[in-house]
Amino acid sequence: xxxxxxxxxxxxxxxxxxxxxxLPPADLFLMRARRLEQLSEGHALGDYLRFxxxxxHAQQAALDAGPAGEPPAADxxxxxxxxxxxxxxxxxxxxxxxxxxxxxxxxxxxxxxLPAPGQTALEPILSGEDAWLDAQAVQLFExxxxxxxxxxxxxxxxxxxxxxxxxxxxxxxxQVARPEHPNLCPVCxxxxxxxxxxxxxxxxxxxxxxxxxxxxxxxxxxxKCSNCDNTRDIACYHLEGKDRLVQAESCPECQTYxxxxxxxxxxxxxxxxxxxxxxxxxxxxxxxxxARSGINWYLIHGPA
Amino acid sequence: MxxxxxxxxxxxxxxxxxxxxxALGFAPGEALAEVRAFKLARTTETRNTxxxxxxxCGLLMYSLGDNAKNTRGKIIxxxxxxxxxxNRGTLCPKGAGLLxxxxxxxxxxxxxxxxxxxxxxxxxxxxDAFSRIARLMKDDRDKHFIAKxxxxxxxxxxxxxxxxxxxxxxNETGYLTYKVVRSMGILGFDNQARV
Numbered sequence: 001x002x003x004x005x006x007x008x009x010x011x012x013x014x015x016x017x018x019x020x021x022x023l024p025p026a027d028l029f030l031m032r033a034r035r036l037e038q039l040s041e042g043h044a045l046g047d048y049l050r051f052x053x054x055x056x057h058a059q060q061a062a063l064d065a066g067p068a069g070e071p072p073a074a075d076x077x078x079x080x081x082x083x084x085x086x087x088x089x090x091x092x093x094x095x096x097x098x099x100x101x102x103x104x105x106x107x108x109x110x111x112x113x114l115p116a117p118g119q120t121a122l123e124p125i126l127s128g129e130d131a132w133l134d135a136q137a138v139q140l141f142e143x144x145x146x147x148x149x150x151x152x153x154x155x156x157x158x159x160x161x162x163x164x165x166x167x168x169x170x171x172x173x174x175q176v177a178r179p180e181h182p183n184l185c186p187v188c189x190x191x192x193x194x195x196x197x198x199x200x201x202x203x204x205x206x207x208x209x210x211x212x213x214x215x216x217x218x219x220x221x222x223x224k225c226s227n228c229d230n231t232r233d234i235a236c237y238h239l240e241g242k243d244r245l246v247q248a249e250s251c252p253e254c255q256t257y258x259x260x261x262x263x264x265x266x267x268x269x270x271x272x273x274x275x276x277x278x279x280x281x282x283x284x285x286x287x288x289x290x291a292r293s294g295i296n297w298y299l300i301h302g303p304a
Numbered sequence: 305m306x307x308x309x310x311x312x313x314x315x316x317x318x319x320x321x322x323x324x325x326x327a328l329g330f331a332p333g334e335a336l337a338e339v340r341a342f343k344l345a346r347t348t349e350t351r352n353t354x355x356x357x358x359x360x361c362g363l364l365m366y367s368l369g370d371n372a373k374n375t376r377g378k379i380i381x382x383x384x385x386x387x388x389x390x391n392r393g394t395l396c397p398k399g400a401g402l403l404x405x406x407x408x409x410x411x412x413x414x415x416x417x418x419x420x421x422x423x424x425x426x427x428x429x430x431x432d433a434f435s436r437i438a439r440l441m442k443d444d445r446d447k448h449f450i451a452k453x454x455x456x457x458x459x460x461x462x463x464x465x466x467x468x469x470x471x472x473x474x475n476e477t478g479y480l481t482y483k484v485v486r487s488m489g490i491l492g493f494d495n496q497a498r499v
Binding site for chain 2 (some may be wrong): 018044045047051064106114115116117118119121122136143145149150151153154189191204206221222223231233235236237238239240241242247249256260279281282283284285286287288291292293294295298300301302
């Protein structure tokens with residue numbers, strides 16, 4: 001029997017550096033669509049989840065087709081890195097050429113499966129003026145959800161996600177700086193949808209916030225408010241009697257919550273799909289007095 | 305564009321009626337009705353350090369109860385802290401067994417005394433315990449204290465008693481241990497968990 005002696009560096013490598021940034025994979029929308037289909041079985045929101053699954057399939061097709069758009073030039077990326085600014089922030093980029101075509105393609109792809117009022121509601125995307133579509137995109141970027149047309153926002157958002165995910169996929173994690181308090185996406189400065197405790201490899205057990213726009217994921221330590229950095233009295237809420245796959249991590253200081261999805265309880269869980277499928281948890285958290293610090297563009301909420 | 309501060313988003317039953325869901329022609333009724341079938345369950349999430357040894361592994365501890373009066377908190381889950389640079393989520397068998405240790409019915413909760421030669425432990429009060437420890441320490445120190453060495457130099461040593469303190473103590477506890485023990489002249493003392 002041979003004995004392997006550990007050499008200096010081997011133990012340190014195993015405990016190595018935490019991967020700070022996960023850029024989106026090539027099949028992210030396909031995985032999301034499949035998860036949505038899986039979750040829609042017997043779900044109170046089943047029809048809506050199946051609609052979003054069709055939207056995600058259309059997003060994958062659009063991403064596979066290779067949308068237009070190049071990330072900023074190397075000197076601009078270096079400058080963003082130096083000043084810890086998100087290089088793909090929509091405020092610093094022009095809307096990508098072809099994004100409106102993508103939005104119209106997506107609308108066309110999902111329209112036929114919608115109830116009649118939904119088909120009518122999506123009509124403005126197909127017939128609307130370019131300037132109006134651009135204005136809707138800006139409202140979405142700025143989080144002015146009250147000013148948005150809630151029916152078309154998911155499709156507008158889906159088109160922007162395709163283009164920004166495509167841009168993010170062309171970056172390397174080393175090109176993106178990590179801000180000291182990363183409560184917004186280090187790549188594009190957008191809000192998180194939810195967060196996920198990942199399994200496997202160097203990311204095992206680590207919590208990543210998932211970006212609503214570019215689908216990048218950034219590391220934020222667990223048991224800490226991702227909004228205000230408080231670490232005292234962090235409480236996790238879940239539905240009594242249900243599994244703890246999705247929990248709402250709440251902060252008593254800023255009275256907000258962000259969902260934490262534990263992938264070890266379901267390896268196929270998706271930060272966007274599983275967030276959407278747990279609307280009940282959101283509604284109960286609202287009743288408990290907490291505001292949500294993440295946003296899911298697949299379901300924009302109107303004024304209360 | 306907001307890049308420096310977070311906005312919040314309210315998701316409430318009234319808002320669902322004007323959400324994307326309703327605007328696209330789907331009926332939110334079933335989803336809203338489902339809310340009434342559920343209640344929230346609360347778990348507190350706390351970061352801590354394993355008490356067992358001087359490695360000082362990071363822990364995440366989950367407990368029930370909200371620190372309210374008349375309720376007793378209960379730890380329901382302990383795991384290695386994946387963000388901690390020392391252990392990166394791992395725990396040794398002792399650390400992995402912490403939950404059972406914390407909740408063990410056999411935990412020592414009061415002082416007990418076993419007389420020399422006896423097999424029985426008897427419960428005694430804290431006052432009795434402190435008095436007895438102080439008495440024995442004083443007697444031993446009075447008997448064996450070395451004020452001066454052979455050359456007549458002042459040394460103030462007490463070598464016949466040793467002191468074992470905790471391994472996962474804070475700096476402040478370590479400082480106090482040192483002050484208390486050394487001021488009596490004890491030289492043999494340690495903070496460790498290799499026993």
